[in-house]
Amino acid sequence: AYHSIGELPEAVDLAVVAVPAEAVLDVAEHAVKAGTKGLLVVSSGFAEAGPEGVERQEKLLEIVRAHGLRLIGPNCLGVINTDPEVHLNASLAPELPPAGRVGFxxxxxxxxxxxxxxxxxxxxxxSTFVSARNRADVSGNDLLQFWEEDPHTDMALLYLETFGNPRRFTRIARRFAHRKPILAVKGARSTAAQSVTQIEARQTFGGTALVDALFRQTGVIRAETLDEMFDIAVVLAHQPLPRGNRVAIVSNSRGVATLFADASEANGLELAGPGIIDLGAMTNADQYERAVRESLEHDDVDALLVSFACVGSCTGEPVVDAIRRGVDAAEESTGVPKPVLLCLMGAAGAVATEPPPESGASPQRIFPSFLFPESAPRALAKVVGYARFRQKKPGTVRWFEDVDAASARELLKALLETREPGEDDLVWAGDDAARSILACFKVAVEEAARDTGAKPPGALEVGIHSDRHFGPLIEIRCEGRPPLVRITPLTDLDIAEVVRNVECAKDPAIEELLARLSQAIEELPWLAAMDSWLVPGEEDGAKLHGIRIGLRPYTGRLTAPATQPGGQHAGS
Amino acid sequence: AYHSIGELPEAVDLAVVAVPAEAVLDVAEHAVKAGTKGLLVVSSGFAEAGPEGVERQEKLLEIVRAHGLRLIGPNCLGVINTDPEVHLNASLAPELPPAGRVGFxxxxxxxxxxxxxxxxxxxxxxSTFVSARNRADVSGNDLLQFWEEDPHTDMALLYLETFGNPRRFTRIARRFAHRKPILAVKGARSTAAQSVTQIEARQTFGGTALVDALFRQTGVIRAETLDEMFDIAVVLAHQPLPRGNRVAIVSNSRGVATLFADASEANGLELAGPGIIDLGAMTNADQYERAVRESLEHDDVDALLVSFACVGSCTGEPVVDAIRRGVDAAEESTGVPKPVLLCLMGAAGAVATEPPPESGASPQRIFPSFLFPESAPRALAKVVGYARFRQKKPGTVRWFEDVDAASARELLKALLETREPGEDDLVWAGDDAARSILACFKVAVEEAARDTGAKPPGALEVGIHSDRHFGPLIEIRCEGRPPLVRITPLTDLDIAEVVRNVECAKDPAIEELLARLSQAIEELPWLAAMDSWLVPGEEDGAKLHGIRIGLRPYTGRLTAPATQPGGQHAGS
Incomplete structure (x- = not known):
């Protein structure tokens, strides 16, 4: 053993620091001098522990940044990498978890x-596990960026309390989700829990329905509970994505088939093809093989639920082998892989089957199996939702070159310097200031003063809000319809969908106005709120009326132009 | 071994018949002659197997009824009784389940x-398990009646596809639920599943919200899934009922506490008393004991959720012992037993603790434990709902003696003989016939013809429907309010609650009219449907207007006057 990192004969890749908080800065300095590339700080006593800790964390971050290292933690539980070439367990987990293709x-x-x-x-x-409590440097967003390109990772699993930098999260997540699934359990949803986790009350117009809509827009699959997270993950990990929501059911118990069917309907799946095949209690493996094959060969069937209730002393193995043969045969004859979920009444997890030795069939197949029948359709329904997201093309962000973001920023900064924030910590500015700022983005604002007029006829309400979790949101309200809320930046497909939904106003000028507004939000992170009416179809194009904007100090970096979901951006 | 039951040296209590269907009737005859008291027929090939089977089942029932035996099945999987003096496993279960106090x-x-x-x-x-597939004789209702008085059974667990005779079920269940909990998983809820189980489409105005309301009125606890059924059952089996919905949380992980709090809020529980006590990762057993005790001693706390996330290689046992000590101490100092639910992150089931040997404390205590935190508040919320039902007094059914049910029955039978049923298989009769029939129950019906008038001002809609599962229902609609649907017979408390809810019409005459209508439904099982307007507050009392009634043939027995929930009935 060595007494200090400086005594080591060679530089290390990762230093795990578990000394008392007071000693961490010294150790970090030593590690840097010894050429260490990464720091993992397990010690607590940082930002989570009051003002002194915050200061300590800032100093630690300075050391790390000054030397180009990356830092995990502090106050974290570690890192695991199961790649046989890495085989790293720098965590409090007593042993390595099984190797696989999930990044967590x-x-x-x-x-x-x-x-x-x-x-x-x-x-x-x-493939990888990171618990990065204080996230002083490496965050969930960094991990997503790593996993997106990591050939060992097929899927990201996130247990989150907040999203860290929400602008980055939504941008990265949207792009990621078009390539690989992201499954998130989001804690701290309730008011009570939010006060535990010291998050201030939500300032925006939140609620579960909103959060659901935003998850849908980003393609992130949301698990309601830890149990459901496992259920969904095991389907994603071992089965192909379904083409749609139509299921068939094969069972040897009417009771179990009934529970499957009930839960399918409750979760928005449709029975199709043969519907329910009840093989009866006296069935055998051959009948299973045939029923599975016939169901999956049906063109109308997108996924199959199979249960086997083993009554008395029997084993499910021959039945699982038969199911596997049925799946192999159907895949060969149709060329369409379809997800198959099992309920073996007793085995929760995954069931692996080997091909018959003489066959040249695909190697090991793993079927997700559920303890009770109701969980399978629930998990499948979430996967169907994600498959629908993947079927849509990613969309591109229109990025206008005829704008003058620099001038707009000067105007914003001047406003923030001269005015006092209101009760909501926002500096509000009326239509004159808003007009000058938005003019830099060629967004037209009508001259009329805000309080002179009521809502102009045919106008839409267009607002900007900052959501603590998702970042800036654009909200569009059209009388008599539920409001639409979308995360920015808006892609061309987002805008087309919004305009389709507010049928009261079809107008290409509106599409351009929303795209420019979305760009303004990207380029002006000070812009935290806006209320306005959008009047379509005037001779001189769509205009905002009765506007006010809310500004907030911003000290972060300015993001590069959003070459957004799907990668490409269309100049204009 | 003997070749036939007649060769046995003494009469048997129960004969288990597992011969082919064709031989069952012969065996049954022999068993009867040999003095057998009960038959359990495992053989299939009866009512579930087409017309021939139906006939065979009827013959079997004749034999049984003629000799005063009881029959379980046919096509059933058996009976289990764990009472050490009985110790019977006449089922296909390979071994006896653990003995306990649940009837299933x-x-x-x-x-x-x-x-x-x-x-x-x-x-x-x-205590007991019965699987009675075809239910030719013994039904779930019979079991409930047995368990209600059975000193070995504290709780009934039902897996149902239909309720059998719904009038009997609701009557028995309401009374039972005031003494012991009934927990039901109801399969075959979805349209798809109902077609599997060969149940015709629901004829009434069903839907999950309705079913929930009806379960609430009968006090039956409804589990959504098998998983949830276990969760709820283990709380009911091992913990006292809570006084209300206010919970406190003790945890050594902020993450788990957050999931507890989220799920509590989502399921209608309120954080109270100390709210969340986060003991932190470095806590010890003594701190658990103190936190548990202090939380439970809080007057505002009705139930406690405790989690212990055992990180690395450790054991939960000392913590469970500490929790037990905390619970013992709080119970001793307050005299109020409160339910305590654990999440030990890994142990799903029940955790038994013994008292410290030196203490004279209560003997073994069993705490329900949940695999993941979210399940505990969900199960607790269902138990809170049941506890609320138990806090209400049962109510009594007003039973009027000044009625002439016999004449009403004659009128109904005459109508059914002379008219053809409509498309809905009901014989409909207008206001003249309805008036004569309801007059026998002193329910006043206005003379005006149904189609002459629109809805009278201030009128309520009062209807009768027959629900396949719950039997006859009374529905009351008051403009601008959601409709109220209640199972009959209505108790005085049901009626008071209905009248309270339709504030637009407070009138003691309405209460009496509803009570008389409820009695008419009880005494006239032919009466399957009714539409009418109830006009309150006229000089000559409340009256029904614009009425029509729908009748259906009925061949069953007439029930005795409903000495209903709570046992007593109030003459009038």
Missing amino acids: FSHSAALGLVILEFAAERGLGF | FSHSAALGLVILEFAAERGLGF
Whole structure:
């Protein structure tokens, strides 16, 4: 053993620091001098522990940034990498979880370790695990960027309490989700829990329905509970995506088939093809093989639910082998892989089957299996929702070159310097200031003063809000319809969908106005709120009326032009 | 071994018949002659197997009825009784389930056996188990009546596809639920599943919200899934009922506490008392004991959620012992037992603790434990709902003696003989016939013809429907309010609650009219439907206007006057 990192004969890739908080800065300095490339700080006593800790964390970050290192933590539970060439367990987990293709980021250390413990039992394997409590440097967003390109990772699993930098999260997540699934359990949803996690009350117009809409827009699959997270993950990990929501059911128990059917309907799946095949209690493996094959060969069937209730002392193995043969045969004859979910009444997790030795069939197949029948359709329905997201093309962000963002920023900064923030911590400016600023983005604002007029006829309400989790949102309200809320930047497809939905106003000028507004939000992170009426179809194009904007100081970096979801951006 | 039951040296209590269907009637005859008291017919090939089977089942029933035996099945999976003095396993279950205080009736044989298999693992023990597929004689209702008085049974667990005789079910269930909990998983809810189980489409105005309301009125606790059924059952089996919905949370992980709080809020529980006590990762057993005790001693706390996330290689045992000490101490100092639910992150089921040897404390305590935190508040919320039902007094049915049911029956039978049923299989009669029939119950019906007038001002809509599952329902609609649907017979408390809810019409005459209508439904099972307007507050009392009634042939027995929920009935 060595007494200090400086004594080591060669530089190390990663230094795990677990000394008392007071000693961490010294150790970090030593590590830097010794040429270490990364720091993992397990010690607590940083930003989570009051003003002194905040200062300590800032100093630690300075050291790291000054030397180009990356830092995980502090106050974190570690990093795991199961790649045989890395084989790293720098965590409090007593042993490596099973290797697999899931990347896992956990905000909560304890829950992260518990999830790792259950993973083996539930048939999940991991490529990487990071628990980065304080996230002073490396965040969930960084992990997503890494996994997006990582050939060892097919899917991201996130246990989050907040999204860190929401602008970055939504941007990265949208792009990621078009390539690989992201499955998130989001804690701290309730008011009570938010006060535990010291998050101020939500300032925006939140609620579960909104959060659902935003998850849908980003393509992130949301698990309601940890249990459901495992259920969905095991389907994503081991089965192909379904083409649609039509299912068939094969069972040897009417009771179980009934529970399958009930839960399918409750979760928005449709029975199709043969519907329910009840093989009866006296069935055999051959009948299973035939029923599975025939169901999957049906053109109308997108996924199959199979149950086998083993009554008395029997084993499910021959039935699983038969199911596998049925799936192999159907895939060969149709060329369409379809997800198959099992309920073996007793085995929760994943069931692996080997091909018959003489066959040249595909190698090991793993079927997700559920303890009770109701969980399978629930998990499948979430996967169907994600498959629908993947079927849509990603869309591009229109990025206008005829704008003058620099002048707009000067105007914003001047306003922030001269005015006092209101009760909501926002500096509000009326239509004159708003007109000058938005003019830089060629967004037209009518001259009329805000309080002179009522809502102009045929106008839409257009607002900007900042959501703590998702970042800036554009909200469009059209009388008599539910409001539409979308995360920015808006892609061409987002805008087309919004305009389709507010049928009261079809107008290409509106599409351009929304695209320019979305760009203004991207380029002006000070712009935190806006209320306005959008009047379409005037001779001189669509205009905003009765506007006010809310500004907030911003000290972060300015993001590069959003070459957004799908990668490409269309100049204009 | 003997060749036939007649050769046995003494009469048997129960004969289990497992011969081919064709031989069952012969065996039954022999068994009867040999003095057998009960028959359990496992053989299939009866009512479930087409016309021939239906006939065979009727003959079997004739034999049984003629000799005063009781019959379980046919086509059933058996009976279990764990009472040490009985110790009977006449089922296909390979071994006896753990003994306990839950009575379990399963419509589905396979699901029933699967549930028995899981029970031990989940900490549930049974007094009795019956799977009575075809229910030719003994039904779930009979079991409920038996368990209500059975000193070995504290709670009924039902896996149902239909309720059998719904009038009997609701009557028995309401009374039962005031003494012991009934927990039901109801399969075959979806349209798809109903077609599997050969149930015709629902004829009434069903839907999940309605079914929920009806379960609430009968006090039956409804589990959405098998998983949830175990969760709720293990709380009911091992913990006292809470006084209300206010919970406190003790945890050593902020993440788990957050999930507890989220799920509590989502399920209608309120954080109270100390709210969340986060002991932190470095806590010890003494701190658990103190936190548990202090939380439970809080007057505002009705129930406690405790989690312990065991990180790394550790054991939960000392913590469970500490929790137990905290619970013992709080119970001793306050005298109020409160439910305590655990999440030990890994142990799903029940955790038993013994008292410290030196203490004279209460003996073994069993705490329900949940695999993941979200399940505990969900189960607790269902138990809170049931506790609220138990806090209400049962109510009594007003039974009027000044009625002439016999004449009403003659009028109904005459109508059914002379008219053809309509498309809905009901014989409809207008206001003249309705007036004569309801006059026998002193329910006043206005003379005006149905189609002459629009809705009278201030009128309520009063209807009768027959629900396939729940039997006759009374529906009351008051403009601008959601409709109220109640199972009959209505108790005085049901009626008071209905009248309170339709504030637009407070009138003691309405209460009496509803009570008389409810009695008419009880005494006239032919009366399957009614539409009418109820006009309150006229000088000559409340009256029904614009009425029509729908009749259906009825061949069953007439029920005795409903000495209803709570036992007593008030003459009038």
